[in-house]
Amino acid sequence: MKTVDILGAPVASLTLDEAAQLVNQFVDEGRPRQVVTLNPEYLYRAQADRQLMRIVHQADLVTADGVGIVWAARRAGQPVPERVTGIDLLLRLAEYAGVRSRRVFLLGSAPGVAEAAGRELVKRYPGLVPAGTHHGYFKPEEDEAIVAKVREARPDLLFIALGAPKQEIWGARYLAELNVPVVMGVGGSLDVLAGTVQRAPVWTQRLHIEWLARLAMNPKRWRRQLVLPKFALLVLYQYGLFKSSRNVP
Numbered sequence: 001m002k003t004v005d006i007l008g009a010p011v012a013s014l015t016l017d018e019a020a021q022l023v024n025q026f027v028d029e030g031r032p033r034q035v036v037t038l039n040p041e042y043l044y045r046a047q048a049d050r051q052l053m054r055i056v057h058q059a060d061l062v063t064a065d066g067v068g069i070v071w072a073a074r075r076a077g078q079p080v081p082e083r084v085t086g087i088d089l090l091l092r093l094a095e096y097a098g099v100r101s102r103r104v105f106l107l108g109s110a111p112g113v114a115e116a117a118g119r120e121l122v123k124r125y126p127g128l129v130p131a132g133t134h135h136g137y138f139k140p141e142e143d144e145a146i147v148a149k150v151r152e153a154r155p156d157l158l159f160i161a162l163g164a165p166k167q168e169i170w171g172a173r174y175l176a177e178l179n180v181p182v183v184m185g186v187g188g189s190l191d192v193l194a195g196t197v198q199r200a201p202v203w204t205q206r207l208h209i210e211w212l213a214r215l216a217m218n219p220k221r222w223r224r225q226l227v228l229p230k231f232a233l234l235v236l237y238q239y240g241l242f243k244s245s246r247n248v249p
């Protein structure tokens with residue numbers, strides 16, 4: 001698999017289809033693997049947080065989640081084909097899970113959301129086997145019990161919706177113990193599937209301004225999105241604009 005280095009993170013240069021194919025292969029192979037859908041907020045934080053950087057290096061697949069990462073790859077002179085978001089990859093994998101009767105565990109989001117998301121997945125992909133659910137508002141003391149619950153459910157795929165980077169940290173910490181072939185963080189995807197949160201309209205995705213639409217739909221996100229201009233400046237500093245102008249005699 002070809003990866004490109006973006007601010008120290010190895011990001012897969014794959015289309016959504018190729019990424020889904022690879023993850024399906026991970027399920028067939030069976031040994032525990034972690035998939036990270038990398039967004040700019042995570043990558044920015046990882047610059048100053050060794051644990052977050054270590055997680056992306058240990059992950060078996062890191063995808064370019066969002067237009068910010070795709071843009072950064074282009075600035076770095078190593079373009080990736082397209083963005084591969086958590087929700088899009090989840091849907092492709094669920095489709096395949098329907099065909100192959102694969103077991104899916106949904107962990108995270110508010111009580112009731114994972115169950116509703118599971119029902120929606122079964123409705124869309126009838127062969128998919130719901131292996132279990134658990135909400136995402138648990139204390140660290142409950143970790144072991146939840147790991148045991150997931151293990152006993154023997155899922156093929158575990159989707160974790162605790163928000164980034166919590167879901168990646170949790171997945172990495174318990175990867176071996178969980179013994180699930182594919183563990184992947186999916187952010188707010190269960191809310192979207194359950195219908196508690198609307199995904200931004202398709203036209204905003206096409207115009208690459210889904211982030212702006214998400215901000216408009218949920219103004220509380222502004223604080224998190226403050227990191228985006230800092231991320232952009234860092235990318236420009238590393239790969240473009242500022243560097244070349246400094247080189248001008």
Ligand code: UDP
Nearest residue numbers: 108109110136137161162163164187188191
């Ligand atoms: N969440 C959770 N436990 C927590 C914090 C968050 O289950 O302790 C859930 C939250 O309910 C939401 C998801 O994690 O469903 C995070 O969604 P968000 O849109 O913030 O994540 P993003 O997609 O931006 O990573």
